[in-house]
Amino acid sequence: MSEARQFIPVRIAILTISDTRSLETDVSGKTLADRVAAAGHLLSARKIVKDDIRSIRHVIRDWTGRSDIDAIISTGGTGLTGNDVTVEAMRPLFEKEIEGFGTLFHMISFPKIGTSTIQSRACAGVMKGKYIFCLPGSPGACKDGWDQILQPQLDYTHKPCNFVEIMPRLQEHQQRKHS
Numbered sequence: 001m002s003e004a005r006q007f008i009p010v011r012i013a014i015l016t017i018s019d020t021r022s023l024e025t026d027v028s029g030k031t032l033a034d035r036v037a038a039a040g041h042l043l044s045a046r047k048i049v050k051d052d053i054r055s056i057r058h059v060i061r062d063w064t065g066r067s068d069i070d071a072i073i074s075t076g077g078t079g080l081t082g083n084d085v086t087v088e089a090m091r092p093l094f095e096k097e098i099e100g101f102g103t104l105f106h107m108i109s110f111p112k113i114g115t116s117t118i119q120s121r122a123c124a125g126v127m128k129g130k131y132i133f134c135l136p137g138s139p140g141a142c143k144d145g146w147d148q149i150l151q152p153q154l155d156y157t158h159k160p161c162n163f164v165e166i167m168p169r170l171q172e173h174q175q176r177k178h179s
């Protein structure tokens with residue numbers, strides 16, 4: 001019989017990408033922050049940045065260099081309009097993409113919003129040993145993404161497997177010695 005796993009809090013940063021939101025009007029960022037705290041995780045940072053590739057990348061590069069952040073969740077900018085540049089900003093930074101994240105997000109969204117889910121480009125990847133999850137900007141999408149994907153996968157007690165248990169191995173390719 002295997003031992004029960006102890007919950008391990010994950011240090012999470014939340015980035016809202018929007019030209020129109022402030023901390024006071026950022027319902028999606030607050031939704032995520034509240035859920036992160038309720039799940040027992042630590043909110044390491046929260047910021048709002050404009051829909052601008054350079055600005056987004058600047059924050060992501062800074063946050064992936066911090067030792068007090070294990071995962072980044074962004075909200076906003078994953079749609080199809082000209083201002084939606086989150087995916088263009090993030091994907092080139094990913095060392096590995098988590099392709100199943102977008103697929104699973106669409107599967108969860110379809111029963112609620114039908115074919116409108118096709119307008120989302122939710123994505124995820126790994127950079128410098130940190131997880132990066134890009135959710136749409138609506139509070140409903142953030143609730144769905146957190147409640148049905150991120151909360152269980154960022155919970156070390158979730159079986160059969162989860163993101164937390166492999167977190168220490170995300171950079172093992174950089175630790176290999178060449179003979």
